[in-house]
Amino acid sequence: MGTHNGDHARGPIPERATIEDVARDAGVSVATVSRALRDLPHVAASTKAKVRSSADRLQYVADTNAARLASGRTRTIGLIAPIMTSWYTGEMVAGVEDVLQAHGYDLLITTSGLRHRGEAADQMSFQQRVDGAVLVDVFCGDAAAARIAAAGTAAVVVGEQLTALPSIAVDNRLGAELAVRHLAQLGHRRIALIGGRSEGDTVSTVPDQREDGYWKALRDARLRRDRRLEHDGAFTIDGARNAARRLFSLSERPTAVFCMSDEMAYGVMHAARDAGISIPRDLSVVGFDDHPVSEAFGLTTVRQPVRDMGRLAASSLLDVLDHDAPAPPHRDMPVGLIQRSSTAAPNAS
Amino acid sequence: MGTHNGDHARGPIPERATIEDVARDAGVSVATVSRALRDLPHVAASTKAKVRSSADRLQYVADTNAARLASGRTRTIGLIAPIMTSWYTGEMVAGVEDVLQAHGYDLLITTSGLRHRGEAADQMSFQQRVDGAVLVDVFCGDAAAARIAAAGTAAVVVGEQLTALPSIAVDNRLGAELAVRHLAQLGHRRIALIGGRSEGDTVSTVPDQREDGYWKALRDARLRRDRRLEHDGAFTIDGARNAARRLFSLSERPTAVFCMSDEMAYGVMHAARDAGISIPRDLSVVGFDDHPVSEAFGLTTVRQPVRDMGRLAASSLLDVLDHDAPAPPHRDMPVGLIQRSSTAAPNAS
DNA sequence: TTGTAGGCGTTATCAT
DNA sequence: ATGATAACGCCTACAA
Numbered sequence: 001m002g003t004h005n006g007d008h009a010r011g012p013i014p015e016r017a018t019i020e021d022v023a024r025d026a027g028v029s030v031a032t033v034s035r036a037l038r039d040l041p042h043v044a045a046s047t048k049a050k051v052r053s054s055a056d057r058l059q060y061v062a063d064t065n066a067a068r069l070a071s072g073r074t075r076t077i078g079l080i081a082p083i084m085t086s087w088y089t090g091e092m093v094a095g096v097e098d099v100l101q102a103h104g105y106d107l108l109i110t111t112s113g114l115r116h117r118g119e120a121a122d123q124m125s126f127q128q129r130v131d132g133a134v135l136v137d138v139f140c141g142d143a144a145a146a147r148i149a150a151a152g153t154a155a156v157v158v159g160e161q162l163t164a165l166p167s168i169a170v171d172n173r174l175g176a177e178l179a180v181r182h183l184a185q186l187g188h189r190r191i192a193l194i195g196g197r198s199e200g201d202t203v204s205t206v207p208d209q210r211e212d213g214y215w216k217a218l219r220d221a222r223l224r225r226d227r228r229l230e231h232d233g234a235f236t237i238d239g240a241r242n243a244a245r246r247l248f249s250l251s252e253r254p255t256a257v258f259c260m261s262d263e264m265a266y267g268v269m270h271a272a273r274d275a276g277i278s279i280p281r282d283l284s285v286v287g288f289d290d291h292p293v294s295e296a297f298g299l300t301t302v303r304q305p306v307r308d309m310g311r312l313a314a315s316s317l318l319d320v321l322d323h324d325a326p327a328p329p330h331r332d333m334p335v336g337l338i339q340r341s342s343t344a345a346p347n348a349s
Numbered sequence: 350m351g352t353h354n355g356d357h358a359r360g361p362i363p364e365r366a367t368i369e370d371v372a373r374d375a376g377v378s379v380a381t382v383s384r385a386l387r388d389l390p391h392v393a394a395s396t397k398a399k400v401r402s403s404a405d406r407l408q409y410v411a412d413t414n415a416a417r418l419a420s421g422r423t424r425t426i427g428l429i430a431p432i433m434t435s436w437y438t439g440e441m442v443a444g445v446e447d448v449l450q451a452h453g454y455d456l457l458i459t460t461s462g463l464r465h466r467g468e469a470a471d472q473m474s475f476q477q478r479v480d481g482a483v484l485v486d487v488f489c490g491d492a493a494a495a496r497i498a499a500a501g502t503a504a505v506v507v508g509e510q511l512t513a514l515p516s517i518a519v520d521n522r523l524g525a526e527l528a529v530r531h532l533a534q535l536g537h538r539r540i541a542l543i544g545g546r547s548e549g550d551t552v553s554t555v556p557d558q559r560e561d562g563y564w565k566a567l568r569d570a571r572l573r574r575d576r577r578l579e580h581d582g583a584f585t586i587d588g589a590r591n592a593a594r595r596l597f598s599l600s601e602r603p604t605a606v607f608c609m610s611d612e613m614a615y616g617v618m619h620a621a622r623d624a625g626i627s628i629p630r631d632l633s634v635v636g637f638d639d640h641p642v643s644e645a646f647g648l649t650t651v652r653q654p655v656r657d658m659g660r661l662a663a664s665s666l667l668d669v670l671d672h673d674a675p676a677p678p679h680r681d682m683p684v685g686l687i688q689r690s691s692t693a694a695p696n697a698s
Numbered sequence: 699t700t701g702t703a704g705g706c707g708t709t710a711t712c713a714t
Numbered sequence: 715a716t717g718a719t720a721a722c723g724c725c726t727a728c729a730a
Contacts, residue, residue, distance in 0.1 A: 018723060029701045034725060042699055064478050065417040066723035069706050074414070076457075084443040085641075085656075087436070094433040097460055106478065108425075109456045111446055129413050129455065237645050266645040273647070292434075293642055296586050296615040298622070307434075367707060378717045383709065391715055415707035418722045 017058035026054035037062070076106040077317060078130035082137055084111055087291050088306055092136055092158065095310020103318055105131075112138065127153050132317040134158060134310070139204050154320050154327075156313045160205050166316055167330045168309050172206050175302040175335040176213025176258065177220075179286040182300070182337055183256040184221035187345045188284060191223065192254035194243045194264050196235035210260045210288065229254050233264040240267030248275050255283060255346040262287035262294045262301055265342070269297065280344035290338055298341035305333050366407035375403035386411070425455040426666060427479035431486055433460055436640050437655055441485055441507065444659020452667055454480075461487065476502050481666040483507060483659070488553050503669050503676075505662045509554050515665055516679045517658050521555050524651040524684040525562025525607065526569075528635040531649070531686055532605040533570035536694045537633060540572065541603035543592045543613050545584035559609045559637065578603050582613040589616030597624050604632060604695040611636035611643050611650055614691075618646065629693035639687055647690035654682050 023030045028047060036043045036051035054060075068074050077100055081089045093109070100107050108130055126133075132154035140148070140157070145164035148155055157167040183191050193214050195207045211230075218225055228250060233240030240259060244267060247254055259265040265287035269279060277283050287294060290303035312331065319325040372379045377396060385392045385400035403409075417423050426449055430438045442458070449456050457479055475482075481503035489497070489506070494513035497504055506516040532540050542563050544556045560579075567574055577599060582589030589608060593616060596603055608614040614636035618628060626632050636643060639652035661680065668674040 019725095020723085030724080031702080031726075032700055035700090038725095044699060047699080061477065063418070063723050065414050065423070066706090067725075068414040069412070069418050069708085070723075070725040072706080072725095084446060085436075085439050087434075087439075090434050090436075090439040093458070094460075097433060097458065101460070106475065107458045109442070109446065109458050111443070111450070126455065128410065237642065241645070263642065266642050270645040270647075293586065293612065293615050296590070296619040297646065298619075368709095369707085379708080380710080380718080381716055384716090387709095393715060396715080412707050415722090416709070418724090419707075419709035421709090421722080 017055075017060040019060070019062065021058055022051065022054050022060045025058060026051045074106075074129060074131050075104065076108050076130045077314065078108045078110065078126045078133040080110045080112050080133060080135055080138065082112050084109070088289070089136065091306040092134075092310040092313075095307035095312075096134055096314040097310075098307075099311050099314040099318065103322070105318070127151065131321050132156075134313045134317065137204070154317055156316050158309055158313050161330050161332075163330070166328045168313055168316075168333065169330070170304045170309075170333045170335045172209035172335075173213040173216070175288060175304065176210040176260070177217045178213075178335065178337045179258050179288065179300075179302050180214050180217030181220065182339070183258065183284055183286060183343065184217060184223065186256075186284065186343060188254075188256040189223055189346075190226070190229065190252065190254040190256070191218070192229040192231070192247050192257040193260075194231050194233040194240050194247075194257060194268065195260040196233055196239065196264070207260060214258060233259065233267065235261055235264060237263050237267040237270070240264030241271045242267075244268040244271035245275070248272075248277065253283075256285070256343070257283065258286045258288075260288050262289040262291035262299060265294075265299055265301070266297070269299075269342075279342050281347055284343040284346070286343060294338075295340065300340045300343040301338050303336050303338050309333055366404075366409040368409070368411065370407055371400065371403050371409045374407060375400045423455075423478060423480050424453065425457050425479045426663065427457045427459065427475045427482040429459045429461050429482060429484055429487065431461050433458070437638070438485065440655040441483075441659040441662075444656035444661075445483055445663040446659075447656075448660050448663040448667065452671070454667070476500065480670050481505075483662045483666065486553070503666055505665050507658055507662050510679050510681075512679070515677045517662055517665075517682065518679070519653045519658075519682045519684045521558035521684075522562040522565070524637060524653065525559040525609070526566045527562075527684065527686045528607050528637065528649075528651050529563050529566030530569065531688070532607065532633055532635060532692065533566060533572065535605075535633065535692060537603075537605040538572055538695075539575070539578065539601065539603040539605070540567070541578040541580070541596050541606040542609075543580050543582040543589050543596075543606060543617065544609040545582055545588065545613070556609060563607060582608065582616065584610055584613060586612050586616040586619070589613030590620045591616075593617040593620035594624075597621075597626065602632075605634070605692070606632065607635045607637075609637050611638040611640035611648060614643075614648055614650070615646070618648075618691075628691050630696055633692040633695070635692060643687075644689065649689045649692040650687050652685050652687050658682055 019030045019033050023033045033051050036048045037055060079096055097107055108126060110126060135155055135157045137159040139160055142162055142164045145162045149164050155165055157165050159169055161167055161169055180191060195211055197207055231243035231246060233243040257268055259268060265285050268285050272279055272283055279285055287299050287301035290301050294301050316328050320327060368379045368382050372382045382400050385397045428445055446456055457475060459475060484504055484506045486508040488509055491511055491513045494511045498513050504514055506514050508518055510516055510518055529540060544560060546556055580592035580595060582592045606617055608617060614634050617634050621628055621632055628634055636648050636650040639650050643650050665677050669676060
């Protein structure tokens, strides 16, 4: 319907004000309105005030799509992660959101599933709708990273170390080493490992690094590797529970277990309870993550600052986008051992 | 480094093809291209094929922002939730994503924090960028809902029952009743409640409903209410842990506790462990949620289908948007008691 | 400092 | 079944 309120200043408020309505109301040109409202230079303070007040009065908000079309920028960051339902992803999203919200950017979310190849294509799928992207646990490797970088969209990768693209990760090897060294120092000599090689068909580098750390700590403690103590828990509670059962059926049972994730540690605790094995008396358990419920169950674990990683990823991206900073190099985040009550010296018996 | 493609057939491939490039390549008008690519009626099959092949060759993808500006539709759904870091929100997001992805919609995420008022403003903040919104746990009440409905953006609210806007929720009263009835039937007579009135300054209706259910089950079992057994756990692990400590210091301790969330139940389990109270021998515990780690710790709980709620919310929204279905009425989702090993008959002693 | 006017890439309305 | 062409609402040289 024609909302034609022809008249000037103090006129009625249109359905949805456009920049022209504001210009008319303030008695300036649309260009001036555009500049004033975006705090660009070369606008007299008095003019800016006048424009502001008109905009307020008319409840004017620039149409995002028109602005995007005209400027070629979206003020939106895309986030792609394998699954949304993990504590890890939620925490990451929260960290990213923290900084985007503060800078007036929107967050567009996509899940990639656990497949590997998808990432390139998926990334393309929202490329035009975002100014930059945070790629969580895509494990694309440097070749694919170079391709993404070449495509132009700003991106930062979380979870692996890359050179073609800015990346952020924790030192997984060190984390695992910390955990296993702790167990060795407690006096354990039969220390099992529950990891996960088969996360979907993704080729994650994380398990390898944590495995390395486990081996290193073993060597440092002059302990020898025993393959019967190394099992795949598929990074799930149930997978680890099954792995633990197998461990418990060994003639020489381990006195300690290092799990590559807290959730897998929960699976071990479950299996232990079922088998009447007491933690930490009969078995010490260490996880990796510091999942929020781990404290409640006294799980000793390796903490990684996920939310901070999300924050850092987002702010690096914004630095590049808004202040065209150079793409930052890889950044390692700190890990630390959190000792709680699931670990103790091995039982003398 | 250029676009190395066999540009044999027709002309070279432009930087980023526009609809005009395709039209030229296919020898038709832009209008026809637009129609052909969107499968609109009145396009000859042969023409459509021609256009398709040109589009493929030029790797043409319609610019989202231009399309949005011209059509007034964004093919984006907004999701607003108080915090991203809860299992509940993550699950909800996953459910919404499930259906959006299948229909080619984008998902825009915003957190509202725990304040109450924000919702109206926050909702406005991305209104123009979305075709519809899923409002999770905003507890806006029917008055605000009517305002939102009047504003025009399609919306569905999750977590409370409304009439002004389509809504989805579980029967919290029934859920709590199921939990407490289970305890009563086991023979418990001193059943404590750990809830949470003070979630930020949000006025949530959920605690009241669960409290109602608790009271009803008590009445049905001819048990009398004892205010010393009702504590506020603030819906956090630590809050519940403190509440449990107070409970344990009572001269007449409860033999069972119903917690309004699984996480609070974890807090109780923690406190129990610290106090040397054995579950379920000395204390039965029931939670609410069926958080994924609850199974590992044998927590008896009330399951609510969060992911399904997200799916339903999204698909209702899409029905309205894509097939202008009428706004659906409120929908109650099923809850069910999951019995595990944290509950048993009270100890004779 | 401010104004003018030409895009930005689609969609959608009319004709044809 | 197709084709012209006017919006869509803003940004941004360039001019004044």
